[in-house]
Amino acid sequence: MNGFGIDPVAIDLSRLVQRQVASLYAHLVTRPTGRAVRMAIESQLANAGGTALSVIDFSEVHVLDFSCADEVVAKLLLHHQPEEATRAFFILRGVSDLHLEPIQAVLERHRLAAVAETAGGPFRLVGVRSEADVRVWRSLEERGALPPGDVPAHLPDEVDRATLESLARRGLVFRRPESGDYLALSSVMRSLMA
Amino acid sequence: MHVIRVPSSLDYSTVDSVFQQCARAAEGKALFDAGYLRFVDPQGLVGLLSAGALLKHRLGRAPHLRLPRQAKVLGYLARIRFFEQARRFFSMRTRRPREIAASSDVLLEITPVTTNSDVHAVVDRVQTRAGTILTRTLGYPLVTVVQFSVVLSEVCQNIIEHAEAPGWVAAQAYYWAKRRERWMLVIAVSDLGRGFRESLAPEHAGRFGKRWGDGRALEAAFLHGVTRFQDLGRGQGIQQIRRQVRRWDGIISIRSGTARIADVPEWDDTPALEEGLARFPGAQINIVLPAKHRGKERSDA
Numbered sequence: 001m002n003g004f005g006i007d008p009v010a011i012d013l014s015r016l017v018q019r020q021v022a023s024l025y026a027h028l029v030t031r032p033t034g035r036a037v038r039m040a041i042e043s044q045l046a047n048a049g050g051t052a053l054s055v056i057d058f059s060e061v062h063v064l065d066f067s068c069a070d071e072v073v074a075k076l077l078l079h080h081q082p083e084e085a086t087r088a089f090f091i092l093r094g095v096s097d098l099h100l101e102p103i104q105a106v107l108e109r110h111r112l113a114a115v116a117e118t119a120g121g122p123f124r125l126v127g128v129r130s131e132a133d134v135r136v137w138r139s140l141e142e143r144g145a146l147p148p149g150d151v152p153a154h155l156p157d158e159v160d161r162a163t164l165e166s167l168a169r170r171g172l173v174f175r176r177p178e179s180g181d182y183l184a185l186s187s188v189m190r191s192l193m194a
Numbered sequence: 195m196h197v198i199r200v201p202s203s204l205d206y207s208t209v210d211s212v213f214q215q216c217a218r219a220a221e222g223k224a225l226f227d228a229g230y231l232r233f234v235d236p237q238g239l240v241g242l243l244s245a246g247a248l249l250k251h252r253l254g255r256a257p258h259l260r261l262p263r264q265a266k267v268l269g270y271l272a273r274i275r276f277f278e279q280a281r282r283f284f285s286m287r288t289r290r291p292r293e294i295a296a297s298s299d300v301l302l303e304i305t306p307v308t309t310n311s312d313v314h315a316v317v318d319r320v321q322t323r324a325g326t327i328l329t330r331t332l333g334y335p336l337v338t339v340v341q342f343s344v345v346l347s348e349v350c351q352n353i354i355e356h357a358e359a360p361g362w363v364a365a366q367a368y369y370w371a372k373r374r375e376r377w378m379l380v381i382a383v384s385d386l387g388r389g390f391r392e393s394l395a396p397e398h399a400g401r402f403g404k405r406w407g408d409g410r411a412l413e414a415a416f417l418h419g420v421t422r423f424q425d426l427g428r429g430q431g432i433q434q435i436r437r438q439v440r441r442w443d444g445i446i447s448i449r450s451g452t453a454r455i456a457d458v459p460e461w462d463d464t465p466a467l468e469e470g471l472a473r474f475p476g477a478q479i480n481i482v483l484p485a486k487h488r489g490k491e492r493s494d495a
Contacts, residue, residue: 027317027318029313029347030310030314062321063344065351066431067347067430070427097337098337098340098341105430105434109426109427109430110426
């Protein structure tokens, strides 16, 4: 067990779609395809144990349609909300501008947000997010970690402190159970997958 | 004998006349007279197939299709694989059409869509062909190949998810000399399923009372993203297609039952909503995407 109490799960979508749909097609299109891929991801998460950080890799996915994005992204997040027993954190990796449009649309439809690593670019918060969400999330992203004792000094505004809590509840930052440290998901990913 | 006269120019604006004549054929034999057909677009072709399938089912025997006299039209029908589908619904005295060179403007031959894997096949096929037509013929950036594939995927899924009946899709680029002096890409989808009114009725008709009909059902789905599913994630497909077609300054229309609804750009005068059309089952989706530039020349990009 690593020091985070969280298991890393790396998911290569292009391999998964070929395996689950039993075809040569690598495009993430149609709702049944999305459902099959989501169920495969959920099966991997169930095997991972209690809490998992799942890195969903889009970098080899060429076409992603809205129906498939609804299953692979929105429904997956909905089924693994932080209060659920099978708790999971998600990073969407290798997200291009062309993936971003359907992902953004389905997240907005379900009032969800997610952490995405754009292809060759920085991590960003996508979906439904307030200005405070972006500000506080980015601030933690830059630091990597924030011990609870440093929170008042780093986030003097009460609204920002409440926002940090909200980000943790929504699974957009990780709060280490034993120390209460707030960690950026990108930072957790780098540590687990190094 | 019901004689259904196929207009000499059969496209999205004239295919209604075929549907109208079909509505009057209740029993007996039927003949589709396409002898004078000189021009046909994908909407005309999938509409003709749908009309043939409808009358075969209704009359209990295959209607006869009198084939176009012009060899070049016959050649085109062969090239776009019309006959492969048509022989399921029409009796025909087939003449072997003169072989013609593959047209680079056919983006997608008439393709039946009945299963999920058909949609994958359609997306896969256009990936290899769409680049040239979208960039050189229409002058769109290369990234639109992916956006176009998404549009095709969503319209094809509409057949499987909502019609619960087989359908067809086809796409081709044309030079519209008279109306727009530019290339246009026409995408046509047609099915013979339940149509929007019947699909949505169990969940939504009650709210509309006596006002419920094809027009209200199309407005609910097209304008408000309403579906028969309780799932919040459903109903996005048509909304996203509309948004993308608007960005390309194109037309999208859906005909279902006795009504047609459309998003119409400034350059066209199609009515936004038409009601009281001849009843025709299922849904017919038509998308027209104009080239960025005027003229017949294609860009070198």
